Amino acid sequence: MSRFSYHKPKTIDDALQLKNEKRGAVYIAGGTDVIVQIKNQELRPSALISLRNIPGLAHIEVNGGARIGALATISDIIQHPTLAQAFPLLMEAARRIGSVQIRNVATIGGNLCNCSPCADMALPLLVLEAKVRLRTSETTREVPVEDFFKGPGESCLLSDEIMTDILLDAPDVNTIAVFMKKGRVKMDLAVASVAVLLDMEGDLCRKAHIAAGSVAPVPRRLREVEEKLEGTILSEQTISEAQKIAKSSVVPITDIRSTEDYRREIVGVFVKRSLERALEWSHK
Amino acid sequence: MRRTISFFLNGSEVNVTLKDHMRxxxxxxxxxxxxxxKEGCGEGECGACTVLVDGQAxxxxxxxxxxxxxxxxxxxxxxxxxxxxxxxxxxxxVELGAIQCGFCTPGMILATKALLDSNPDPSDQDIRAALQGNLCRCTGYVQIVEAVKQAAENMRGPE
Known part of the structure; x- marks a missing residue:
């Protein structure tokens, strides 16, 4: 491991001040990405500023909507007594992240700030239209998750900002949610993943929010598919059209985990299966 | 930078002086x-280095x-x-032959402890989910799952 100093500030203001003072300093939350990047010499920080000891930053509050502290671990989210009931999609994505050991330390804020195209927690947050709260020593702003990601490893987070919370509005009661992820093995990073949130009235799709991961530089909404579906009756034909649009609207790459073609195929299939499942549920 | 920290290790308090960048x-x-x-992959994939911190793997x-x-x-x-x-x-x-080379075993056993502490009667699926982050390159996992079941039975005592 390269050498760095390690700091454990107790307040957000102290963390921001340290970051400002120490050239080459990097924040660390759960460390499941940062430590690996340091080991692989992709990151050579002069200092790590830990956000793990700031009281309140891991707090989860459910009150119709929800406020999830950026430092809440994936296990905190899974084990929360009421969060799953309000946002089952969050739970499904959380359960598919890594292993127990990873989920016990990895944080939701870290998953977002790492800005991987395959960030698992991003998909439910995208379709739920969540916002992230970003704080400097003087200002606070709220940014839709959709606008947070700028590219692989890049976000709109400024160097003097810390993500403090993830904010969710109260969910619509009649929505149907599906999350699908394909990894090489279960605990793997996604080859491709899809989250779907539909407002259905019988077979009529009133509103569709669909997001996909690992098939573009950032996790993103599939707007073309949504537009095709909204206001239409879900049928074999519309579902198959949605599948085609999904396949052609994504821009995956070939890398160590999969190929461009396969990812395209999988996203199409996931959109199709999610819609079929939603249709099945709406009949119940 | 060096620092001295104290924590509870296996039930007793220890004071250690360490370098900031140590894991x-x-x-x-x-x-x-x-x-x-044991250290296997060094990047959180294999679970050989699993320990419990405040009861969590x-x-x-x-x-x-x-x-x-x-x-x-x-x-x-x-x-x-x-x-x-x-x-x-x-x-x-040991009894169920869930060990061959033994390198993954300490991690497997601590992951098992974390599981049984929260779930004394796990199903096969619970066991496989709890050990998803622990790789074994020798046994093929069948004996390991059986050993965890046996351990759960041992823990619950005679019924």
């Missing part, structure tokens, strides 16, 4: 000479040592039964 596994193996915890290769301050850390060395005998989990692993 918990470095502190355990190199500073404290507890070499029961974590990869000690991804855990910054300075974060252990004030925490309760349990390693394989701390998992003894009475009179220095094997614990019921270790016994089950």
């Amino acid at each position: 918990l596994i470095d502190c355990l193996r190199e500073t404290l000479n507890l070499t029961g915890t 974590v990869n000690s290769c991804l855990y910054p040592a300075p974060e252990a301050e004030g925490k309760n850390v349990l390693t394989i060395e701390g998992l003894q039964g009475s009179e220095n005998r094997l614990s019921f989990i270790q016994k089950a692993f």
Whole structure:
């Protein structure tokens, strides 16, 4: 491991001040990405500023909507007594992240700030239209998750900002949610993943929010598919059209985990299966 | 930078002076000479380095040592039964042939402990989910799952 100093500030203001003072300093939350990047010499920080000891930053509050502290671990989210009931999609994505050991330390804020195209927690947050709260020593702003990601490893987070919370509005009661992820093995990073949130009235799709991961530089909404579906009756034909649009609207790459073609195929299939499942549920 | 931290290791308080950039596994193996915890991949994939921190399974290769301050850390060395005998989990692993080369075993056993502490009667699926982050390249997992079931039975005692 390269050498760095390690700091454990107790307040957000102290963390921001340290970051400002120490050239080459990097924040660390759960460390499941940062430590690996340091080991692989992709990151050579002069200092790590830990956000793990700031009281309140891991707090989860459910009150119709929800406020999830950026430092809440994936296990905190899974084990929360009421969060799953309000946002089952969050739970499904959380359960598919890594292993127990990873989920016990990895944080939701870290998953977002790492800005991987395959960030698992991003998909439910995208379709739920969540916002992230970003704080400097003087200002606070709220940014839709959709606008947070700028590219692989890049976000709109400024160097003097810390993500403090993830904010969710109260969910619509009649929505149907599906999350699908394909990894090489279960605990793997996604080859491709899809989250779907539909407002259905019988077979009529009133509103569709669909997001996909690992098939573009950032996790993103599939707007073309949504537009095709909204206001239409879900049928074999519309579902198959949605599948085609999904396949052609994504821009995956070939890398160590999969190929461009396969990812395209999988996203199409996931959109199709999610819609079929939603249709099945709406009949119940 | 160096710092001295104190934490509870296998039930007793320890004071350790360590370098800021050390990981918990470095502190355990190199500073404290507890070499029961193994390093496999060093990036959180294989689980050989699993220890419990405040009762939760974590990869000690991804855990910054300075974060252990004030925490309760349990390693394989701390998992003894009475009179220095094997614990019921270790016994089950030995009896059911869930060990071949043994490199993954300390991690497997601590992940099992974390599981059984929260779920004393796990299904096969629960066991496989709890051990998803622990790779074994010898046994093929069948014996391991059986050993965990046996350990759960041992723990619950005669019915």
